[in-house]
Amino acid sequence: MSNDSPAPHPPRAGHVPDVVVEPDADRLARAVAAALVARLAAAQAVHGTASVVLTGGGIGTAVLEHVAGLAAEPIRETVDWSAVDVWWGDERFVPGDDDERNEKAARRALLDAVGVPHERVHAMPPSDGGFAAPEDAAAWYAAELAAAAPEGRPLPRLDVLLLGMGPEGHVASIFPDSPAVRDERPVVAVRDCPKPPPTRVSLGFPAINAAEEVWLLVSGEGKAPAVAEALREGTDPVRLPAAGVHGVRATRWLLDRSAASELPARYTAGPPDHAG
Numbered sequence: 001m002s003n004d005s006p007a008p009h010p011p012r013a014g015h016v017p018d019v020v021v022e023p024d025a026d027r028l029a030r031a032v033a034a035a036l037v038a039r040l041a042a043a044q045a046v047h048g049t050a051s052v053v054l055t056g057g058g059i060g061t062a063v064l065e066h067v068a069g070l071a072a073e074p075i076r077e078t079v080d081w082s083a084v085d086v087w088w089g090d091e092r093f094v095p096g097d098d099d100e101r102n103e104k105a106a107r108r109a110l111l112d113a114v115g116v117p118h119e120r121v122h123a124m125p126p127s128d129g130g131f132a133a134p135e136d137a138a139a140w141y142a143a144e145l146a147a148a149a150p151e152g153r154p155l156p157r158l159d160v161l162l163l164g165m166g167p168e169g170h171v172a173s174i175f176p177d178s179p180a181v182r183d184e185r186p187v188v189a190v191r192d193c194p195k196p197p198p199t200r201v202s203l204g205f206p207a208i209n210a211a212e213e214v215w216l217l218v219s220g221e222g223k224a225p226a227v228a229e230a231l232r233e234g235t236d237p238v239r240l241p242a243a244g245v246h247g248v249r250a251t252r253w254l255l256d257r258s259a260a261s262e263l264p265a266r267y268t269a270g271p272p273d274h275a276g
């Protein structure tokens, strides 16, 4: 695809994301964990199953650790983990036992503890998983998604898709001004990634933006400028990929106070004071 072609999935006109601000990263991770458990339980109440797309990164992994903590409390066992499909938004194309694998972090933090059945854990292939190139791994993952989808559709229902965001606005492994920002395929290979490791597999905008709900989890002052820019109307997703993601039903920016520090007051002010 030519570099002059438009980004395929600009934000929808009139689409208003929710912004939630927690005092710090730990309270953010706890709040998101509780909300995720509730959302997956609600999806199971309606559909019998639930599906979540995981992210790598510090805050994404902290959320999973808190979900594991909630799952260990008998009173909070509202999710049937045997009926949850787990997908990934991006993965590093490195050997399966490499500590850089997002899958490895998620298994340690949550999946090993809650016992999601093997066939429901849809990991993106590692570099030693039988695919010589990330392009082949990406094509395989797209076929896995399609195989789980209703007939004739490319994607299954994705109830919640979690995304971290880099300080330059990357989401999943879609980096600013990279070929992935203009790629119309649901899953893409990423080479020469500016953040190591350089070779990755990522969902593309069409798959991310087909999720029912997209939740962006962001903590830390270093990401505050990108948060503010992503939420500013008219920001070009080619330059700041986080500006180009949205859910079908909801887009939620879940921030700690530092990450929200450059947002206009309308996002962070509490409800009007009606006292007196």
Ligand SMILES: O=C1O[C@H](COP(=O)(O)O)[C@@H](O)[C@H](O)[C@H]1O
Binding pocket: 055, 056, 057, 058, 059, 060, 090, 091, 102, 163, 164, 165, 166, 167, 171, 172, 173, 195
């Ligand atoms: O490389 C990646 O980075 C982002 C953000 O990570 P963070 O540690 O800065 O929160 C992550 O969302 C993505 O899945 C990962 O592969």
